[in-house]
Amino acid sequence: MMRFILLLSFFLFLFQDTCFSIEIENRDIKHNVSAKTITITVPDKKTSITIDYSNGCVIKQLSLNGKNTLSPSGVYTGIRTSNATFSSADDNKHITLTKNANGITLSGISYGNGTISVKEVWDFKLNGNKIIWDITRDYNNAASLEDMAFPKWNFTDLSVWKGGIMDNGGMVWCKYLKQVNDTYGVHTGGVTFWNTESGDALRITAKTDKGKEIASKYSHSEKNEFTCTQLVTDTQLKQRYDLSRFVSGKADVFAPFEVKKGKLKVSFELQYVDYNREYSRGTLAGIDAVAVRELLNTTGRYGVVDNNIIGANGWLTNWKCLHEPFFAQIGMAVNDPNYTNNMSATLDQERDQAMLGDGRVLSRWHNAAGDEIPGTYNSKTGYYEAMWGYTIDSQTGYVINTSEQFDLNGNVDWLRSHQLSVEKALDWLIKRDSNNNGIFEMMNDGIADKKASDWLDIVWASFENSFVNAQMYEALTLWSKCERILGNQQKSDHYLAIASRLKTAFNKPVEEGGFWSAAKQQYVYWRDKDGSVHGDNLVTPVNFAAIAFGICDDPKRIALILDQIEYRSKAENLFHWPLCFDSFKREEVSEGNWPFPKYENGDIFPTWGYLGIRAYAKYDKAIALKYINNLLDQYKKDGLSSQRYSRTTQLGLGDDILAGISTSITALYRDIYGVRPKWNRMGLEPNMSSTLNGTKFSYTNRNTVYNLELSVNNYLMRTNGFSIKSKESFGANKAGNILTYYPHNDDVMLLQINSASNRSINMEINSWDANAYSWTVTSPDKYLFTIKGLAPGKKYELAINGVAKHFTSKNDGSFSIEHTCKSTTKFAVK
Template identity: 70%
Template sequence: MIKRFLTAFLILQLLALVQVFAHDKKLKTIITGNRTITLAIPDKKLSITIDFSKGYLIRELKIKGKNVLSPAGIYTGISTKSKSFFSNSQFNGIKLSQNNGLIRLSGLIYGDQTIAVNETWEFKVYHDKIHWSITREYNNTTKLEDMAFPQYNFAGMDVWKGGILDNGGMVWCKYLKQVNDTYGVHTGGVTFWNAESGNGLRISTKTGNGNVIATKYSHSANNEFTCTQYVTNSRLEQRYNLSRFVSGKADVFAPFQIKKSMVKLEVDLQYVDYFKEYSRGTLPGIDAAAVRELLNTTGRYGVVDNNIIGANGWVSNWKCLHEPFFAQIGMAVDDSNYIKNMSATLDQERDEAVLASGRVLSRWHNVPGDEIPGTYNPKTGYYEAMWGYTIDSQPDFVINTAEQFDLSGNIKWLQLHQTTCEKALDWLIKRDSNDNGIFEMMNNNISEKKCSDWLDIVWASYENSFVNAQMYEALTLWANCEKTLGDQEKSAYYTAVAQRLKTAFNKPITEGGFWSPDKKQYVYWRDNDGSIHGDNLVTPVNFAAIAFGLCDDQQRIAQILDQVEARSIKENLFHWPLCFDSFKREEVSGGNWPFPKYENGDIFPTWGYLGIRAYATYNKGIALKYINNILQQYKKDGLSSQRYDRATQTGQGDDILAGISTTITALYRDIYGIRPKWNRMGIEPNMPAQLNGTTFSYTLRDTVYRLKLNVNDYEMSTTGFSIKSKDGFGAGKTGNMLTFYPGNKDEVIMQVNALSKQPINMQINSWGTDAFSWIMTSADNYSFTVKGLQAQANYRVNINNFSRDIKTDDLGSFTVKQRCASSTKFIVTKGL
């Protein structure tokens, strides 16, 4: 025994004195005599140093040679009601072993007579990742107060700007202002980034055996930024009501039970070139860096947690269901995790926030206090707002569902929402008690001092034009969904209801509509006594009428938009206010007085997308001006406000609104023309000349589309095809078949079948009702089938100046086959 002890002692002494070390050049692994291990990926952009001299501790995590950890490093542990135990404070029997590049630390046991943890760490370098496996064996079933599985302690609150979460959301370090401010979510993966250096750290996580992961982000007493992860047998509950964010408290999650079992967490640590990974491409005339940062912060901030995506955000623990732009934000953010979470959010709302009658509850909040008495559900958090029944939650639920379907492409998911969306629409349709085609609110007049929409302390009543405009959009979108689901009868019904609403909406106020010929604007609402209110140029009302297609009278559009722009220039406003002139005092809550104040005249960029959409086809230059204005404002203050004071144009309000990003989501939808459809990628650009040369990639359902945009010159390409056109279009490829949608519409399509699997490249010269032309620039044997034309009609097909006549079948289709060895031009014209 003495001999073995001396041998071991001599070996340790030799290691300590001459620092003999094992160095695996391929895996970049160094094991030193002071009981540390250093692992690095081959390019050395990421390395970690593990200290096992007193337990288990990752002492350093270096990004491009710079350690980003505090002295506390990264460790694991548990906390019972009486004591905490951590992996870095033990010194009993730590064992190190190596096998084929796998580093294994074992022998660590910590805890007490109530619970003991036997923990093993394993590491291995795989290409650009360091894989870390944590295995725990609990010897008992007990309740814990807290856990570190593991806890990352970064050197300061400014190491990272924030972290992009794998549920599509983000943690913004600057919002963890005070010590112990903490944000807790039910997901594990995160990509931290530094916006100055472009360095990023991605932490990917995977659990097994039915376990789940959660994470809290906090501002420690040592001013560290900490990321603490939990692996538990069941989903963690919140400790304080339904709060995901708590101020001044680090214990955001409620106590939880762990079972006598073995639990494992797989972690991949990876360096990320943030500028490259999250590049927005080349955007002439636009600050691409500001777009990237705005969408990765403000745009994502509305993700409160899994199944809760809104536009207020996680600091206030609030989500308004009476907002129609959550799916649109996802379109611009362009993150499959956001898309997945948005589908789950709508699933949860369908199940928990829609009543049997079809009424969609208007809000979610972490605590009661904002509700109509008796409506708050403490288990789900959904309720009716205390200010009144905000009826826009009805159409907005449907708008988000329809637009989310186009992003997800999941028709089975849409089928599961069909009945609920029909009930939500029908609930409001039934409220047309006087059968005039306009749908009525639950409050009748201003004397009730109740709201009926998003402007919740303005007493809009009875026939509300803003809600009805959103209803028109919902009806139009849902009619298309019914058609996709194969119910032509319901599609026709909702289309007819929308058309009747449009007709009634556009009548002069003297005839029961909302148009004021004298003021040259749409008024806000009509009380049940016939009195007219809100003729003070309310911007969301007038923008919505144009943006949603209710107003297609070019003279009216010009009268409204020219008036708004003249007033904005006169006051030198960087963005549009909710209204230009004052409401009457009896029309609003006292908190809106004197004008301009709060919802009576302040600037709320939340509704910016309606303004951009309204101006995009009328005056692109004006739309572009406000887009750039909001990017400049983001660079000043991060848009970290609810609203902006009309006089000073400085940020106001504690309730930070993620919806303030919608002006930039409109850049993608209404300027660049990103219009995904459930079965294709679509583009419908409105490009001003200043943006010529725009190029970027857009990912839809795992396919990367490369887009090049100039005025009347658009190109979309993937690894499987390339299409150029001077008009908007849609396209999708499955197998060897490319489907082209002129104008990104469904009425007429062309299917191009190739014999080989080579990319299909084509240029569309023109596409009209009776004549269309294209050029194939790739060589192959092709079959061209055009569908949706007039049935039994004669057409002449000219291929490289050789003509032939063809006739459509009973379904309005024809097929032409052609071998294209070089550039081949096709011209199709309808015959007599």
């Protein structure tokens, strides 16, 4: 009997030693001692990892919703010298496991050789439904390395994820790592990988020691895996091949680097994300919300090349055109603070590196020389002038993007840091009016120069270019408001006066030096220095820009242009607008544009779609919505993974993918839903159609979540601090207990409501016109109401629930009154 008990005890000991669980606040960490594996599962069971330390140390499985995402290679750390590769997966029998406060620690991980060896400690902890993985690395010596894995994630293949949204606002699109060793490298560490079909997403949040740099590269491995590799260094990594962020057929994208003797640490949070919920676009009545989400998370983000480089040509071709004015608008629609922050930094870099001393803004950034006017390429920065000609819309593009970016970041100090450079950029172009007619001139005189002057870079638009001048009008108008905010009213008035003169000159008939062709019922494209007029072939970005930017506000002209464009589009059954409807003359374009329709001479370039949507939104919303839906349908067919579309087949063409191809959808948010953030408030200026009634979505502006509900003449904006319902456009902001309402989202008047408590302030605007202002408060509290922008010293009548009293506005045009609202209370001022 005693012998049986001893044997039973022995076998129970063996079993206990083979598999036991560590229960930490109901969170499960299972250790199989004999197999030397640890499985860590978060409480909601959405995420689990299995670590194998039987022969080296590797994360062998990373499961989301019960499905493993890793290849047999798993996740490991390592280094590569000039002649050898070492990793945590190398044979190592001396790894030990200990418990820590909330998890486990693996120590004794070592690899390397006599020249450089590495010791690592891996700490795993559970924090809610997140797995925290800390890696502490100790180099025994300083060394030069070719590469490192800190760590390297080896996913099964390129179909596991559609892509990854990076914490600089950009994205890696897995399908474009087509060939083995195609690699994309960026200077940021965090990423959210997602699978559209399952809705599963993995968020990897990366944190390093202060003063250290983190970078990541994404690649198509020789085993056909999709890999993500993080690198942590003392200084920012440089590119191995020129300034290339993407390299084809090469696993190395970063140049060799030095590591120092000693320790450094990186921490990763692994978290399951419900992609459909986290990135939901809400309820978009009459619009495919899933297509909107996917288009903005792929095509819209694709233009982020790296930190400080946001463009539209994107990372595959390593290109960014500064002569494009819509990057801030794309950020408004993407609605990711990482994109917004990166766009601010991009404009900072362009101010510092792409602007010449006289105010000229260089037109492009590229990874290598070859596309430049000789002598203009800067191999250190990548900025240069395009070989096709001086594209002058880089001046206007910088100003427009800076002005609109300020509305997103709301940072007055940031705006002030751009004040002198924007003024220099504007003044550079303002000086280019040799005949003093109010129209600003390009640097080429005529088509005989065979040079471009704007985005259509192989069309020889010259001298007085209407497309650039329409953008100049927008730039002057936007920047004049910024000057006023910065306290320089004189400069503000100066730029407005120049814009007004330009508008007058622009709208004159071609016979009188303007751009309006009564014969063709359209704005022509350009006038050579010899007075000859060119581009009366219904060039869409030219005519759309004139209307969208407001330099043309004549209702008759607007109707003539837009009716004509829609008639021509319907006649050809085009899903989107071509660059021009009729052919340029042979001598007006590069040979690559011939015969018509071909390339910039007649093909479909959706990049300028936002101008068309903006132009049609106030003229015929049904037409604007038709082309928005057409573009979403096209995305579902081919991912909008093209530079342009053939006019004849309407199939995608061109190796270059353009992020600007998403702008018709950014215009959905700006010009249909009316999302108009301002530097000091959230704004709504909708142009809704009945087919869109019931639209509901949330929008985050500078850390405040705004819940928006939109129908025709019925707009609701709600946050945790207030709710405003209105039939008309408005803006609002709450700071502390003060809610500020901006009628029509303008700065002419405002209503401030200061509540005695911190409860939500809920109100409805009944009317707000020149003679009567009326609102209803539905939340009980004691309030101080202040109206600013009234006529100074004028008598008004105030009625509260129909009981009237009279007051006289102050000399500054303001009026204040205290009132305790015990129930729904209506206020009316007239």
